[in-house]
Amino acid sequence: MAAYRKLETKSTQLLEKIRENLEQLNEKIDVMIEIQKHGHHELPENLPEALDVMTLLSLPDHLRKTAVALCKLDHATADEVAKQTKRARAVESGYLNQLVIMGYMKKERRGRKAYFFVDKEG
Amino acid sequence: MGKIIAVHSYKGGTGKTSLSVNLAATYARKGKKVCLMDLDFRAPSLHAIFKKQNLDYWLNDYLNGICEIDKVLVDVTNDHGNGGKLLVALANPSTEAIRDMTAKDRKWEMKALGRLLSLRSSILNDLGLDYLILDTSPGLQYSSINAIVTADVVLVVTSLDASDINGSQRMTSELYDLFEKKTGILINKVIADYLSSEAEQKKFNKYIKSLHSLPVLATIPCFCEVLRAAGDFIFTEERPEHPFTETLEELAAKVEKF
Numbered sequence: 224m225a226a227y228r229k230l231e232t233k234s235t236q237l238l239e240k241i242r243e244n245l246e247q248l249n250e251k252i253d254v255m256i257e258i259q260k261h262g263h264h265e266l267p268e269n270l271p272e273a274l275d276v277m278t279l280l281s282l283p284d285h286l287r288k289t290a291v292a293l294c295k296l297d298h299a300t301a302d303e304v305a306k307q308t309k310r311a312r313a314v315e316s317g318y319l320n321q322l323v324i325m326g327y328m329k330k331e332r333r334g335r336k337a338y339f340f341v342d343k344e345g
Numbered sequence: 346m347g348k349i350i351a352v353h354s355y356k357g358g359t360g361k362t363s364l365s366v367n368l369a370a371t372y373a374r375k376g377k378k379v380c381l382m383d384l385d386f387r388a389p390s391l392h393a394i395f396k397k398q399n400l401d402y403w404l405n406d407y408l409n410g411i412c413e414i415d416k417v418l419v420d421v422t423n424d425h426g427n428g429g430k431l432l433v434a435l436a437n438p439s440t441e442a443i444r445d446m447t448a449k450d451r452k453w454e455m456k457a458l459g460r461l462l463s464l465r466s467s468i469l470n471d472l473g474l475d476y477l478i479l480d481t482s483p484g485l486q487y488s489s490i491n492a493i494v495t496a497d498v499v500l501v502v503t504s505l506d507a508s509d510i511n512g513s514q515r516m517t518s519e520l521y522d523l524f525e526k527k528t529g530i531l532i533n534k535v536i537a538d539y540l541s542s543e544a545e546q547k548k549f550n551k552y553i554k555s556l557h558s559l560p561v562l563a564t565i566p567c568f569c570e571v572l573r574a575a576g577d578f579i580f581t582e583e584r585p586e587h588p589f590t591e592t593l594e595e596l597a598a599k600v601e602k603f
Contacts, residue, residue, distance in 0.1 A: 273455040276490040280523060287523065291494065295462055343456050 243335060250337065253317040274327045274341050289318040290327065298340045347469035349477045350600060351496035355512030357483040359502040360533040362390045363571070364593075365480035367581045371590070371597045373422075373429035374581070377475040380418065380468050382434040384492050385482040386446035389436035394576055395421055403437035405446060408457045414467050427582060432474070446488075454487040461495040484512075485520065493520065498603055499528040500562065505535065510556055517559055527603060529562035531596070537566050562603070563596040565589070 274294070279287055292307040293299060301316035308315060319339045322328045329342045352365045362385070369381040382404060383391035392398060402416040418432045425431045437443075449457075468477050479496060481489035493499055499521055503513045513530070521528040532553060539549040553561055568589050574580045581590040 273451045275451045275455040276458060276487060276494055277451070279494070280490070280520070284523070288525070291524065294458060294494070297459070297462075341455070341459075343452075343459060 246335070250316055250320060253313060253320055256317060278327070286318055286322060289315055290322060293319070293322075293328065293339055294341060298338055300336050300338055304339070347465075347473075347475050347477065348498060348600075349465065349469070349479065349496045350498045350500060351479045351481055351489075351492040352500045352502060353481045353489055353493060353516075354483050354502040354509075355516055356504075356506070356509045357388075359483070359504050359509065360565075361385075361483070361502050362394070362480050363576065363580075364500075364502055364531060364533065364565075365478050366391070366394055366579055367589075367593050368597060368600075369431060369476070369478050370425060370427065370579045370581050371593045372476050373425065373431045374427040374585075375597065376429045378430040378473065379476045379478065380432040380434065380472075380474050381478045382480065383436040384479050384488050386436050386488055387443060387482055387486075389438040389443075390576070391433055391480065392435045392438050394579070395419070395425075395433055395435070397433075397435055400435065403442070404434045405437045405442050407434070408460050410456070410460070414464065425579060425582065430474075432472075449487070454491065457487070458491045458494060461491050464495065485516070490520070493526060494524055497527065498600060499526045500531055500600070501528060501559070502531045502533050504533055514557070517557070521559070528559050529600070529603060530557050530559050531563045531565065532561060533565045534567040535564055540564070540566055562599045563592060565592050 274290060279290055279294075282290060288308050288310075289304060292304045296303055296307065301312050301319055304319060305312040305315040319328065320330070323330050323339065327341070328339050330337055330339050332338075350368075352361050352368070354361050362383075365381060369379045372379045381391065383389050384404070386405065392400075397419055400419065402412050404417055406412050407414050407417045414434070417434045419435065420430075420432050422430050422432075464477060468474050479492040481492045483489070501513055501516070501521070503509050517528070530553075535549075538545070540546050549564070550561075553564070566588070568587070570584070570587065571580050571589050574583075580587070581593050584590055
């Protein structure tokens with residue numbers, strides 16, 4: 224019985240790990256799709272200084288909506304941004320990751336969740 | 346849930362401050378709890394209207410991260426509450442402060458946007474106010490765009506001056522629309538002849554509709570009495586029976602439902 228329980232715990236842990244990896248993979252695919260969709264031409268040559276309002280104005284419409292929502296939320300997951308913009312989570316995840324690549328935002332992991340934020344001090 | 350209103354214009358001298366102050370006073374008279382902020386750091390005005398000169402903290406200090414917003418708020422309910430509540434946050438009028446505010450970099454402006462956005466929680470939610478009115482500086486400047494991003498509703502004050510109309514049209518497509526803001530136009534200082542009869546008014550409204558794609562929330566005639574007040578007192582407070590006050594009341598009701 225004890226051996227069975229041990230095996231059960233081990234397989235649950237393994238499944239959990241697989242799920243985490245799949246989620247991370249999913250996010251990476253989102254980013255790749257976004258870059259493919261909009262191309263590299265939107266990526267600045269030098270990393271931007273700040274996500275100020277003039278920069279917000281210069282962003283393409285789809286990214287501006289995401290960036291403004293994150294400015295309002297301060298620190299948020301793709302899910303929380305999606306609730307504010309009323310767009311799909313996968314769409315927001317792609318846009319947020321693209322903004323991270325462009326250097327306007329940062330991303331950090333807390334447990335299984337990925338949080339996006341504007342780095343005001345860095 | 347309270348509302349943040351930004352009062353903006355393309356050009357200076359359109360009457361933004363006068364309309365912001367009178368709109369705030371109108372809401373207070375209706376029993377609402379209101380906070381009025383002077384975001385025109387290049388040419389502060391509200392300190393003169395509310396006759397406050399030597400304050401410990403100004404709105405500049407809040408945006409600079411020196412203090413929290415409660416230190417900046419001045420309660421003028423005793424003099425201007427009129428049944429409601431009126432708080433003001435004033436911009437520092439000293440030359441040194443104006444110079445300091447004009448020399449800010451992009452990073453500072455980004456932090457200032459964050460500080461302005463957090464007013465929703467500190468002013469509307471924590472203090473339970475009904476309205477936060479942001480009197481902005483004219484044109485495309487950091488402080489005014491920060492206010493527009495923060496606001497729920499943008500009121501664009503314009504005169505009938507050709508360059509003002511043209512500028513407001515451009516800002517509609519290049520600023521307000523881009524931030525998906527609920528925006529309404531206030532036509533200020535309209536010559537009385539244009540509104541002298543029903544037929545004239547109809548003709549005028551048709552002309553205005555051809556100019557602006559945004560809804561026109563108020564057409565405010567040019568009253569010599571308002572000009573004569575010269576910002577020395579709050580007109581709607583002193584002259585509750587005047588047509589200007591009536592127009593402001595109609596505007597307040599429209600913005601409430603907007």
